[in-house]
Amino acid sequence: xNMAYSIPETGLPKQIEELLITHRRGFLRTAGLLxxxxxxxxxxxxxxxxxxxxxxxxxxxxGPGPYPIPDFHQxxxxxxxxxxxxxxxYVGKTDPGQGTGTAFRQLMSDELxxxxxxxxxxxxxxxxxxxxxxxxxxxxxxRDSLPMRRVAAExxxxxxGMASVRLATPVDRLTVTDAVITVGxxxxxxxxxxxxxxxxxxxxxxxxxxxxxxxxxARIKQIPELRYAGQSIQRDxxxxxxxxxxxxxxxxxxxxxxxxxxxxxxxxxxKLTGIDESSVKNLPGFIRVMNxxxxxxxxxxxxxxxxxxxxxxxTSWEKPKTAPFPSSEDLFDYIRSAAVAxxxxxGGQGPAFGLSRPVVTGDPDAAFASAAKIVEAEYxxxxxxxxxxxxxxxxxxxxxxxxxxxxxxxxxxxxxRGIATFLGMPADRVRVVYMQGPxxxxxxxxxxxxxxxxxxxxxxxxxxxxxxxxxEETAWDTKAPAFLVKMRGALDADGRLIGYEYNARACDxxxxxxxxxxxxxxxxxxxxxxxxxxxxSASMPSDSYSIPNRRMTADVVGLPEVWETPLRTGNLRDPxxxxxxxxxxxxxxxxxxxxxxxxxxxxxxxxxxxxxxxAGSRRARSMAVLxxxxxxxxxxxxxxxxxxxxxxxxxxxxxxxxxxxESMVAQIAEVEVNRQTGHVFAKRLVCAYDVGFVVxxxxxxxxxxxxxxxxxxxALYEEVRFDTEKVTSRDWFSSPTLRHIDIPKxxxxxxxxxxxxxxxxxxxxxxxxxAAMKPMIAAxxxxxxxxxxxxxxxxxxxxxxxxxxxxxxxxxxx
Amino acid sequence: xxxxxxxxxxxxxxxxxEPTTPLLYILRNDLGLQGPRFGCGLGQCGACTVIVNGAxxxxxxxxxxxxxxxxxxxxxxxxxxxxxxxxxxxxxEQVPQCGFCQNGQIMTAKAMLDKNPHPTDxxxxxxxxxxxxxxxxxxRVQTAIKRVVVKGVARGTEDASPAAGREGLA
Numbered sequence: 001x002n003m004a005y006s007i008p009e010t011g012l013p014k015q016i017e018e019l020l021i022t023h024r025r026g027f028l029r030t031a032g033l034l035x036x037x038x039x040x041x042x043x044x045x046x047x048x049x050x051x052x053x054x055x056x057x058x059x060x061x062x063g064p065g066p067y068p069i070p071d072f073h074q075x076x077x078x079x080x081x082x083x084x085x086x087x088x089x090y091v092g093k094t095d096p097g098q099g100t101g102t103a104f105r106q107l108m109s110d111e112l113x114x115x116x117x118x119x120x121x122x123x124x125x126x127x128x129x130x131x132x133x134x135x136x137x138x139x140x141x142x143r144d145s146l147p148m149r150r151v152a153a154e155x156x157x158x159x160x161g162m163a164s165v166r167l168a169t170p171v172d173r174l175t176v177t178d179a180v181i182t183v184g185x186x187x188x189x190x191x192x193x194x195x196x197x198x199x200x201x202x203x204x205x206x207x208x209x210x211x212x213x214x215x216x217x218a219r220i221k222q223i224p225e226l227r228y229a230g231q232s233i234q235r236d237x238x239x240x241x242x243x244x245x246x247x248x249x250x251x252x253x254x255x256x257x258x259x260x261x262x263x264x265x266x267x268x269x270x271k272l273t274g275i276d277e278s279s280v281k282n283l284p285g286f287i288r289v290m291n292x293x294x295x296x297x298x299x300x301x302x303x304x305x306x307x308x309x310x311x312x313x314x315t316s317w318e319k320p321k322t323a324p325f326p327s328s329e330d331l332f333d334y335i336r337s338a339a340v341a342x343x344x345x346x347g348g349q350g351p352a353f354g355l356s357r358p359v360v361t362g363d364p365d366a367a368f369a370s371a372a373k374i375v376e377a378e379y380x381x382x383x384x385x386x387x388x389x390x391x392x393x394x395x396x397x398x399x400x401x402x403x404x405x406x407x408x409x410x411x412x413x414x415x416x417r418g419i420a421t422f423l424g425m426p427a428d429r430v431r432v433v434y435m436q437g438p439x440x441x442x443x444x445x446x447x448x449x450x451x452x453x454x455x456x457x458x459x460x461x462x463x464x465x466x467x468x469x470x471x472e473e474t475a476w477d478t479k480a481p482a483f484l485v486k487m488r489g490a491l492d493a494d495g496r497l498i499g500y501e502y503n504a505r506a507c508d509x510x511x512x513x514x515x516x517x518x519x520x521x522x523x524x525x526x527x528x529x530x531x532x533x534x535x536x537s538a539s540m541p542s543d544s545y546s547i548p549n550r551r552m553t554a555d556v557v558g559l560p561e562v563w564e565t566p567l568r569t570g571n572l573r574d575p576x577x578x579x580x581x582x583x584x585x586x587x588x589x590x591x592x593x594x595x596x597x598x599x600x601x602x603x604x605x606x607x608x609x610x611x612x613x614x615a616g617s618r619r620a621r622s623m624a625v626l627x628x629x630x631x632x633x634x635x636x637x638x639x640x641x642x643x644x645x646x647x648x649x650x651x652x653x654x655x656x657x658x659x660x661x662e663s664m665v666a667q668i669a670e671v672e673v674n675r676q677t678g679h680v681f682a683k684r685l686v687c688a689y690d691v692g693f694v695v696x697x698x699x700x701x702x703x704x705x706x707x708x709x710x711x712x713x714x715a716l717y718e719e720v721r722f723d724t725e726k727v728t729s730r731d732w733f734s735s736p737t738l739r740h741i742d743i744p745k746x747x748x749x750x751x752x753x754x755x756x757x758x759x760x761x762x763x764x765x766x767x768x769x770x771a772a773m774k775p776m777i778a779a780x781x782x783x784x785x786x787x788x789x790x791x792x793x794x795x796x797x798x799x800x801x802x803x804x805x806x807x808x809x810x811x812x813x814x
Numbered sequence: 815x816x817x818x819x820x821x822x823x824x825x826x827x828x829x830x831x832e833p834t835t836p837l838l839y840i841l842r843n844d845l846g847l848q849g850p851r852f853g854c855g856l857g858q859c860g861a862c863t864v865i866v867n868g869a870x871x872x873x874x875x876x877x878x879x880x881x882x883x884x885x886x887x888x889x890x891x892x893x894x895x896x897x898x899x900x901x902x903x904x905x906x907e908q909v910p911q912c913g914f915c916q917n918g919q920i921m922t923a924k925a926m927l928d929k930n931p932h933p934t935d936x937x938x939x940x941x942x943x944x945x946x947x948x949x950x951x952x953x954r955v956q957t958a959i960k961r962v963v964v965k966g967v968a969r970g971t972e973d974a975s976p977a978a979g980r981e982g983l984a
Contacts, residue, residue, distance in 0.1 A: 097911035097949060234908060241913030242904040242920060243897060244849035244888035251848040284815070284832070304832070304839045307855070389861055389914050389948045390853045438853075438914035439948045470854040698908055702954065706911050709950035732858040732946060740942040743952045745935075 065402040067127035067431035072211045075202040077130050078151045085179050085194030086118040091148060092132030093140045094124035094410045096440025098769050099235045099699030100140035106228040106695055107145050111152035111220060114179040116228045124434030126416045132211055134411035136445055138767025141695055145765060147214045154216025158204050162196045222761035223693060232698035249435035252395045252406040257463035258287055259303040260456050261310035263296040264472055267725045268565045269320040276314035283309050290456050295525035297456060323724035324561035332380045335484040338557040341509045362549030367499030371490030375594050378486050379583035380794040383479040383720040386572055387735055388439040391468030392449035396457040403430045403454050408437020410444045411514045418515035419454050422523060442571035446478050446512035448521045455522060474735050475727035478570025479720055481508035485583035495595030502552040504580060508536030509558025512570040524564045533562045539576035541584030542658045544619045545606035566727045574660050574770035578714060578777055582795060585656035585778035598637040599655055600630045616662060617756055621690050624754025625666040626657055629688035632750055633668045641789040648676050654782025656775035663771035664690040667708065671783040675812040678803025680784060682712055684746040687772055690754045693763040697751055704749040704772040711776025713738035717796050818878055823890030833879030838862045840878045841887060849888025849917045860918030860945035870925035888917045891924060899962045900924055907958040911949035918945045919955045932963055
């Protein structure tokens, strides 16, 4: 069933309705003294007419502050019931477009017993929603939906208690339908939620030591009792995204605001030696050059003036004495020979530095000594950027001695703390208003523009809008770490994988924290840095194969210079997953080839022969996704590669599987490889996905489709390229991405429930935002091998590299 | 600075700007429109697309003084709140993730369908190809376009094939 988002019964447009709702909330909280911002909307005054006429704008008066974070122990921080019997939910997560906001509404409407279309969900603005960190790690539904359901269930319990008094009827004789409570035997006796509490506070405390463990006395419903959860209700954020009415973070305008643009060092780790302000001071609209340390920006009245001034400003820089990094062509030789980053002396709570201590099961040395066949391979995954469609941006308003930041940061609460520390302000004088922005897969967990805008705003005393330009973002955004993985496998005489070695090196030292005031780029350029670089991490494979003898290591190495560099690593959608899975699932395929086995059967055999308990049901659920993918694809068992096709187009299929946390995914790719050009076209993709209980199937399918294609883009195109001084891939020609002509003709997402007890009423939900990207690169590599007999071990599979490999193997004429 | 008059979405506006200013900044900062968005400033990604003279134009590299005819932005294709068939299809197909690029996807598709209401699959893929999406909604963008093409609603003709649901189109 598809249910469209409908406008609440006031008949007002949705955004105005939200403004109104928020307005009431502000009234509730502060006895009508101030206005609050909501997804970019704020206004002054306390009556509805004002709210409507204030459609103009957000933030004309952000209120005097301070802006503490709401108390998670109060129902009132999470749910507001309005006099018109509608409800607003306040959730401290952010939804960058996967539909978690709609899913929270579905679940909370169910628990509260209110019609879905009489509710709204407000997310992620630090002064009006509780600190639930924001988005990250696909945690919204997996982790945060349960406390949200408990709060809504508790609100329902409290309302029933109030109704019991009002109607002089015991609670067990009351029923609730769509926020109307009736006496079972006498339908004329009724009272609505709005009549009971509309415009008033619950004043009911919740228990629980932290935001994830909050609870009340009520019991949450079981899956069969849920009415909206499980349905493909249309996402409520989409209409405003297609009709042009959504106010994005890039759209905020404030009286007196000015525009800033950065002037980045032309070389990594360069030292600023001079600024010639006369080169810009006569330009129209010029206000000021901002500088501290190696940080330089220009501020002008108008946006195009700031862009022009930043381009024209003359600066001089001194190159570092030694190269800060090897070139991208030499990167893997560097990583292979680099020293492993050591954890801080004395151990303790140092940052993660990989898992240098090997993880060993069985006796790998004996297994290799007895092997009938040994296979070795080395896999290379380059730095890959977020390369969001638009650069980092934010607007900072220093009015009233506070700092209000309008941002698309996915972790607004961390940004609030980071900016407060960076500016030397108390945290409750900083608020971050969450608004939508381009692509939220981790770039905005380590956001840069807000701290820049806030610092300049503090200096100038005017609202400042900062926007990174294309070349700046592509070159200087945070990168997913590059990986070099060495693997070795031993087959016995029966073709069983009896020995397995995995040695990963992630180039990830000084991986960025979440808006950390010491690692945001402006802080680095100003010379603020912690005593030692932050850690990094390298991942082991995620599979449930029963391989009797394994030895695995995962180490972190660093580039020669890890500060003030465009090769800063940060979280990108399952930060290490696709890299580790590319190596491990390519290698399993190589072992299947060496064993002359079908690659699905080879995998299934290692899952079915597992011994011991399968407590997390990982093995069972791994097999379920593999089976579902193979069946849907119509997989015929045979060894790989298949005989070469005649003609220019070589076709093949490949499979790969992995999991992230408890989210299981198997993917099959069917490719066409052009042996004249080396071009790879993925003609058909299948993604079988088990994320437990699915709150909104259509939203999860869309997310999985897009994540699958994200993996395809990383497989075919994405690579940060650099010489020893700077990033050289800086626009969409030098940093290509998947285009419409690359899109598979067929793309199937299967939602699988592989739980051994699939109908259990407490089936958990697992994160859906990332895992569907994880095995895709390996599936493509395996399909290319099946088509051509050529194994590609370096990502991405660009035409020139594929063609060179085909020529070397004499598949293509040289 | 000079006085420049623009016709946008049926209205006429006079702004004070340098003639070389890209149209995008005038639309966004002077006229308060937010459909077209800055993505690259290089004409490479399509986020800033508007329709001028029936053609999809990259407003980030179009000097405002070069625009002589009516400009249509995303806001201008749903007069009186009645969604364009493409916008309706976008909702039915649940196309966007973050949605930042969708202005370019919709406006590029509209310019295509205005000229050719029945493009082939290959024409859709080719025409849309330089309109980028970094959430990778492309598959669903193409499905939504095909939904409109099959229905024939882009030309205002009757829905000839009511059975054409998303399964038939994918």
